[in-house]
Amino acid sequence: MHEFSLVSDLLETVMKSAEENGIKSVSKVKLTVGECHGALPEALSFAFMALSGDTVCSGAELDIDIKSGLLLCTACGHSFSYEILQTMCPECGSVYLDIISGRELRVDYYEGE
């Protein structure tokens, strides 16, 4: 359900911009989703299909780019790829980890006429 509200914000954003730019029909929407985010691409696609019906985005392709996660240990400076449930630095065991990338949930662009 969480994906539904994200997609409804996405549609609102695209619809507003399409109106400003005089676009009547959107053919493609490009989305970047970070791995650490927890929003599921399948659920986003389903929500997009379900909610875009009566909008300028009806029938548009939702292109989702998954961005891999990168964590940094603030204790020893080691950086490593994100894995679900990774709570400790594999080098020094510290639990103070920062997410460097992979938290994105961004609409990059859309195409239409």
Added chain:
Amino acid sequence: MKVILARDLLGVNTVKGENNREILEKKGLLTLNIISSPGAGKTTLLEVTMKSLKNKYNFGVIEGDLYTSRDALRLEEHSHAIVQINTCGMCHLNADMVARALKDMPLDSLDVIIIENVGNLVCPAAFYLGETFKVAVLSVPEGSDKPAKYPELFKEARAVIINKSDLLPYTDFDLPGCVKELRQINPRAEILVVSARTGEGMDQWIGWLEVNVQQIKQLSTKECLQ
């Protein structure tokens, strides 16, 4: 035609959350976003908490539920002001709903705002409402493996309450193991083991809450003087 947007989707909510935070900070109000799965005992915990602090502080409550105002009715007599939000199927509160609820509250006569989020361990963690702190409530019958299975909330919570401690003898809930795992996920969180029903451990939780009410009040007074 290609139109570049580069817009953060959660950003829409975060900006609204920051607006709420600004209003609440100016008024010196500690605001707690209480999150748990359904049935963990949030409402009972709040009933007992507010009852024991009723003569000391005025509580404002924002009650989030999918449907019904049952919880709001339970908390009404202990709070100074209460607003019920029915999300009608949506699994979390968002910052815009809270902004609208705040407009209906007498903020100048309140000391603490409690937001009881929709019962759900997953989605509410992703939506910042403008709270000072998130408080996670986990109850013994849910099982001690939950923090590791739902780390997002436990990572962000300033306090984690393990509720229904009176049921520990009847379950195989591994309390030391759960606390150890919580410390790994979030070394900074205050971990409080309580039973809202018997009152066990409630003093520590209420003490934690009082310290934070005072700290936020002092911070806002300092800022006013500057």
